[in-house]
């Protein structure tokens with residue numbers, strides 16, 4: 695499986711990480727969203743593992759905190775409530791089904807559009823949960839929904 699195991703507890707938080715809550719509280723809530731150091735993030739607790747990602751869907755800014763979590767092709771995905779795009783929890787890859795018309799009979803196959811959603815790292819330090827931003831250089835599509843330009847459009851009718 696490609697899901698990452700829970701980070702083992704260590705003595706001190708990793709550098710450039712941000713406290714997002716107590717383990718017990720997040721486990722109970724299962725999902726929390728917060729604005730941390732200029733970024734809206736979603737932290738999810740699912741099947742014993744914490745995941746963190748940009749809160750708004752890379753496709754059109756949908757609220758991933760309201761998405762169902764389901765397995766597709768053996769990979770856990772959050773399904774955006776707006777247009778049902780599927781994003782792997784572990785990597786932020788966008789999965790889709792395609793049919794090769796040359797195949798008889800045609801059988802849908804799961805393919806990846808690559809990493810579209812920025813996934814962050816979660817650490818459990820003695821019951822305190824920290825998120826370390828993924829600073830992979832270059833733009834990932836979900837970055838757009840973290841910009842001032844995008845925020846300026848919120849709340850406007």
Ligand code: FES
Pocket residue numbers: 751752753754755756774775776777778779
């Ligand atoms: Fe998420 Fe369209 S906004 S699928």
